[in-house]
Amino acid sequence: MLANPSTSTLHYRPSSTHNPPFIHTNHRCKLSLSPNCPRFANFAKSKFSSLSLLLSNRKLERLFTVVKAFEETSVVNDGPQSLPQPVSVKIPVGDRHILVETGHIGRQASGFVTVTDGETIIYTSVCLDDVPSEPSDFYPLSVNYQERFSAAGRTSGGFFKREGKLKDHEVLTCRLIDRPLRPTMLKGFYHETQILSWVLSYDGLHSPDSLAVTAAGIAVALSEVPNTEVIAGVRVGLIDSKFIVNPTTKEMEESQLDLLLAGTDSAIFMIEGYCNFLPEEKLLEAVQIGQDAVRAICNEVNALVKKCGKPKMLDAIKLPPPELYKHVEEISGDELVKVLQIRSKVPRRKALALLEEKVLSILTEKGYVSKDENFGNPETVADLLEVEEEDEEVVVDGEVDEGDVHIKPIGRKSAPLLFSDVDVKLVFKEVTSKFLRRRIVEGGKRSDGRTPDGIRPIDSRCGLLPRAHGSALFTRGETQPKTAVLIFFDDRSCGTIAGCSLAEDVSILSLAVVTLGDKQMAQRVDNLVDEEEFKRFYLQYSFPPSCVGEVGRIGAPSRREIGHGMLAERALEPILPSEDDFPYTVRVESTITESNGSSRSEAIKSAIVVVVQLEYRPDL
Known part of the structure; x- marks a missing residue:
């Protein structure tokens, strides 16, 4: 409780340990009591008795009146609360079942679920902020996925034993979860939503990424978040001309296709993967098989939602008039x-x-x-609703007049x-x-005058950087990525070479650094499996704010940059020669210097140009 001497008002601030549902934690609530309250004597002897010096008798009477009502309501709300009951369901996927459980752990979250495939277990929770954020043209959704080494009975081999910054493959899984879920969120809902997903157990056979997409879709469906449809994800492999849904990691070693897709019971929202030069007909067949598997999962989840799902916060949706x-x-x-x-x-x-x-x-x-x-602003609206009247009627004998109670129910819906x-x-x-x-x-015209099927002018230049092993400037319209290839040799000592800058009609600034070394320069990948993995080819994509004429953050690569780099890397990896024929570690940097549209395809094209240049290097 806080006293304001200037206004002779006593305010109650709800604590974090006692927060009745009718009091919003971000707003002050005025209290009024009657001196006939049974606890008046104890209150007068307490450390708060000095507050009576600041209050008139009239307001002191009002103070005790509502504290009594507040205490009676608190007794009701402090009683045993009904927690979600544990529910589990088995869902057939491919040639086996996945186990979906809710109500066991994480029960204070809006939505929570564990999904088990073999001995791989994913735990996913969905929480949302009580107070809506400022209206914007995007849904305030954040996704975090983490693989804990304890899930595989391991401890990190690095200096720091605790998991910290997300690894690249974890970032890619976050994007896998985000992409199919975001389109299902209803417009006008501005409560910040956070999806957290952890790998609690990993058996080395059943991949956790597709399982995490399904777990997130189920958790959102069970939560109060107003979304339109249930999302599920599966992986499709191709082994000996036979499609397999959610193949094991052992089976994927022989698969010609790695296709991960997610969607609803009626549509596919996201497709990601790579293959070894499969015909288009095979790829379409794989998508259809994956869609059938997704549909079966969604139908089972819909039945689960009807049984134990929470009511959606549809009243919190606020659209412009x-x-x-x-x-x-x-x-x-x-x-x-x-x-x-x-x-x-x-x-x-x-x-x-x-x-x-x-x-x-x-x-x-x-x-x-x-x-x-x-x-x-919600706080401003709440202050407008708090109208203090000095001449209100005095309440006696502990009777509470509804007109004199200033505790106003404030739900999650903000004022329009x-x-x-x-x-x-x-x-x-x-x-x-x-x-x-x-x-x-x-x-039939775009803003730049082109037809819908028109292509912007294309231009490419090679060998721009004299000290790099390969470089190219690829231009399409106003989109310019500059790519440099960095190769690490296994028969030379380590060294460093600095690149140079370029200038044309529009300023283009690029820096290339080449490090020469042996196979130890390959990228080491730390994963849950207790096996060392090295990448001899990796592509790193950069999208600086200067490429769109803006000022922005410079530092660690964003999730978008990591995702685009992996997309281009997967496109180029199948065309590289074998390690026996080309015993080098290859690093490709793709920096976007101008952007006027999508830049992912330009990153791939420029990278192809520089990789092809290696064939014409006599010293290689």
Whole structure:
């Protein structure tokens, strides 16, 4: 309890150990009591008795009135709470079953599940913040997946024995989980959601990555997160012309295909994998077999959700008012059409920003947008609801008048934002996308004037860096990646070579570093299996903020950079010569120097150019 001498008000702040469901932890609650409360004498003798000097008799009476009501309610809420009951179900997948269990561990999370395949066990939890974040055009979802060495009965061989930063393959699994789940989340839900997934046990045979995708999909389906459909994931292999769903690691050693896909009972949302030059018909057949397996899992999970799933927080979804779309379209209209016809990316982006400010300014002048920066903030709304009246009626004899109780139930749903500046910006972005799509579908033209099937001009240059073993500059339209190949020799001493910078119509800055050494320069991979793994070829992709003319973070590679690098690496690895014919460790760096669209394909193309150059090196 806190006293405010200036207002003669006593406030109660709910503690973390006692938080009744009708009190929101982020808001103050005014309390009023009657002096006839049975605990008045004890309270007067307590260390809080000095507070009576700050309060009038009238307010002291109100204080004790509501504390009594609060204590009575607390007794009810402190009683035994019903926890989720353990439920388990076996789901057939391929030639075996997976075991799905919920209600055993992690019961304070919104959704929690353990999925077992053989002796591989994945535990996944889903939690969401009580307070919604600022409205934005993306869903506030974060995914973390971690493989603990204890799952395989091992301890890390490094200096630090505790798991810390995620490894590259763990980051890739996080992206596998995120990609199919994000499209199922409903728009307008801004409570930050976190999915945590751990490998608790690993038997070395049953891969945990596809199992983690399924576990995350089940946990979200059981939680309060408002999503549309259940997600599941499977891996498909091809051995001796026979497709196998969720093959073991031993079977994958002989497989010509490694295809991981995820989706719902009616559609595929994500496909990732690589193969050894399979025909398109075989790949489509594998997708169909994977879809059938995903459908079977989703049907079983839907039955589980009906049995023990939590109600979805549909009342927390907050979308911009429909009337706002009409106002934004009327104001931007013809001017937006002209802006979308600007061919160059940077001028078009600046023109759109100016038009957005113009729309916001006009709506503000017309009174449609609040000028208060805190408008729509949940705490601000709560303060507006707390209206202190000095002349309220005194409550006596411990009777609680509902009109005098200032404890206001505050649920997870925030107060609606009506024509806030954030809403205007979100609506303007949606209207812009609508106009751009209409231009492409009806007019057959993109913003740069190309047809839907038109290709931007392509140009490539080789041998730009004199001290690198191979280099190339690949240009498609306004997208420029520069790639350098770094090769580690097994018969020379270690050394370092610095690269140089390039300049053209638009500034291009690149740094290449070549280290010469033996096979020890191969990338060591630390995994759950107690076997050393080395990569003689690896591709590292970089996307600096300068390539889009922005200022941003520089440091460890982002998850996006790791994912794009692995995509290009898998595309190039099958075309490399064998280690006997080419006994070198190969490192490919692909740096995007300009970006005006997707840059992944350009990274692959430029990397192919530099790898092919190695064939024409007489010294190799």
